[in-house]
Amino acid sequence: MTSHKTDLVIIGAGPAGLFSIFEAGMLKIKTHVIDTLEIIGGQCCALYPEKPIYDIPAHPKVLASELIELLEAQAAPFHPTYHLNQRVEKISKATVGDFEDETSKNTKIKCKAIIIAAGCGAFGPNRPPLENIEKFEGKSVFYSIRSKAEFTNKNVVIAGGGDSAVDWAISLAEICKKVYVVHRRDKFRCAPESASKLKQLHEEKKIELVIPFQLDGLEGSNGKLSSVLVKDFDGNIKKIEADYLLPFFGLAMELGPILDWNLNLNKNHIEVNPTTMQTSQNGIYAIGDIATYQNKLKLILTGFAESATACHDIYKIIFPNQLFHFEYSTSKGSPIES
Ligand SMILES: Cc1cc2nc3c(=O)[nH]c(=O)nc-3n(C[C@H](O)[C@H](O)[C@H](O)COP(=O)(O)OP(=O)(O)OC[C@H]3O[C@@H](n4cnc5c(N)ncnc54)[C@H](O)[C@@H]3O)c2cc1C
Numbered sequence: 001m002t003s004h005k006t007d008l009v010i011i012g013a014g015p016a017g018l019f020s021i022f023e024a025g026m027l028k029i030k031t032h033v034i035d036t037l038e039i040i041g042g043q044c045c046a047l048y049p050e051k052p053i054y055d056i057p058a059h060p061k062v063l064a065s066e067l068i069e070l071l072e073a074q075a076a077p078f079h080p081t082y083h084l085n086q087r088v089e090k091i092s093k094a095t096v097g098d099f100e101d102e103t104s105k106n107t108k109i110k111c112k113a114i115i116i117a118a119g120c121g122a123f124g125p126n127r128p129p130l131e132n133i134e135k136f137e138g139k140s141v142f143y144s145i146r147s148k149a150e151f152t153n154k155n156v157v158i159a160g161g162g163d164s165a166v167d168w169a170i171s172l173a174e175i176c177k178k179v180y181v182v183h184r185r186d187k188f189r190c191a192p193e194s195a196s197k198l199k200q201l202h203e204e205k206k207i208e209l210v211i212p213f214q215l216d217g218l219e220g221s222n223g224k225l226s227s228v229l230v231k232d233f234d235g236n237i238k239k240i241e242a243d244y245l246l247p248f249f250g251l252a253m254e255l256g257p258i259l260d261w262n263l264n265l266n267k268n269h270i271e272v273n274p275t276t277m278q279t280s281q282n283g284i285y286a287i288g289d290i291a292t293y294q295n296k297l298k299l300i301l302t303g304f305a306e307s308a309t310a311c312h313d314i315y316k317i318i319f320p321n322q323l324f325h326f327e328y329s330t331s332k333g334s335p336i337e338s
Contacts, residue, residue: 001106004081006032007318008311009101009111011088014042016288016303017117018071023311025078026329029318032109033080034101036087036122038138039146041068043289044300046123046144046251050167057301067300077335083107087122089257091284099283113314116270116279116286117303121255128159128215128247139223141245150244153177157228157240159215160248166190168246170197173206180240182210182230213238218245258290266292277310283317285310 008024010017013035021031039045041064044053049065056062062070086103091114093099101109125143127133133141145151145168152175158165161183167190169181181198188195201207210230216237217229228242255268264271264280269292272278277285287310288303296302315324 001108004032004107004109006030006081006109006111008032008113008115008314009034009099009109010080010115010117011035011101012042012117012119012288012290013037013040013082013084014117014119014288014303015044015067015071015300016119016307017042017115018068018075019304020115020117020287020307020311021075021078021080022071023308024314025075025080026332026334027311027315027318029311029314031078031080032083032111034083034086034088034103034107034109036085036104036124037144038085038142039144040072040082040084041065042119042123044068045146048163048167049145050171051163053300055299055301083109087256091261093281093283112283113317114284115277115307115310115314116258116284116290117288117307118255118258118286119289120253121258121268121290123251123253125247126249126252128249130215130218133218136218136220136223136225136245140220140225140243141218141247143247145246148172148175151176154243155241156180156244156246157182157210157242158246158248159183160250161185161188161190162248162250163190163194164250165246165248166194166198168248169207170194170201173201179207180210180228180242181207182213182215182228182240184212184214186211210238210240215245215247274306275309276313277306278313285314 007030010020010033013033024031044064052061086105088101090102155178156176157180158169159182173179202209213230213232216231220226228240230238270286272286272291274293279286287306289298
């Protein structure tokens with residue numbers, strides 16, 4: 001068990017959670033951030049990293065993964081502590097304004113306030129039912145990609161037929177020794193232009209399409225993969241020499257433990273007072289996709305504004321005896337400059 005103490009715990013490292021690190025930091029509020037995924041970025045990185053977003057103010061066009069890199073850089077001067085790959089299971093209140101969060105990895109964090117920026121709930125990858133896959137996970141089998149560089153000059157098997165599988169196959173084809181795409185149908189569920197690009201790279205022999213096949217087994221030792229076995233519908237097995245397997249079978253999303261935290265809910269969303277973003281419990285706030293109120297817009301930019309509203313209200317909890325003077329970042333400056 002590891003224990004920590006901080007001012008504010010942010011549950012969810014999607015865009016709303018990440019921007020809260022910055023907003024809190026500007027108010028001298030210290031933060032710890034927890035996410036179920038092994039990477040930060042929430043839906044942006046887990047579901048559509050290579051897609052351009054057009055409605056972020058002052059960014060006519062920005063890739064979802066780039067937006068997350070920028071948010072991470074903006075938050076970095078405030079030295080947040082990230083606890084990834086673990087789900088918050090329990091929130092308990094020791095005394096008023098004194099909470100404890102407990103995660104699936106037995107991390108306990110004492111804090112004075114909580115922001116729930118949990119999107120549609122905790123993400124978890126849909127794992128292929130392969131024997132011993134857990135021995136390779138995190139070493140040769142990844143369900144999400146943070147840095148492409150690791151795959152340079154490697155043989156990579158991507159499994160799946162949706163946007164993530166196709167987008168990553170196209171992107172990794174530039175740097176890998178060989179990319180194989182294993183899919184059980186000959187049609188891909190992705191944007192038509194991505195499907196055409198995949199076909200073109202296949203014709204150019206930069207990607208090998210292994211269709212219609214399904215994953216059947218893994219070979220290797222000590223977490224290091226040597227080959228991936230695939231099977232067609234007649235039971236014929238084929239062996240693909242591989243350094244990495246990237247299964248992209250979508251993500252399961254579930255509110256999970258959030259349902260048990262005694263908060264007022266409305267159709268699986270957390271009800272908040274939109275003037276403060278506080279939930280039905282003092283000291284617990286909700287922002288981003290998970291928060292609901294009248295005329296709520298589920299957009300990234302809404303989550304950004306909500307994080308500012310929440311952090312300004314949380315200031316009163318963290319510094320109860322200090323008068324709050326509203327200041328612009330231009331007048332107050334930022335640690336990046338100092
Ligand atoms: C394909 C697609 C395209 C989109 N395009 C746009 C667009 O162009 N413009 C736009 O504004 N929006 C767009 N969106 C919506 C946008 O991505 C969401 O509004 C945004 O991601 C919400 O951010 P968030 O931080 O609230 O939550 P999320 O991004 O959902 O992140 C929440 C995080 O919380 C974590 N979490 C949940 N429960 C727990 C728990 N108990 N413990 C630990 N971690 C937990 C999850 O694992 C997740 O990582 C798009 C969405 C999709 C799917």
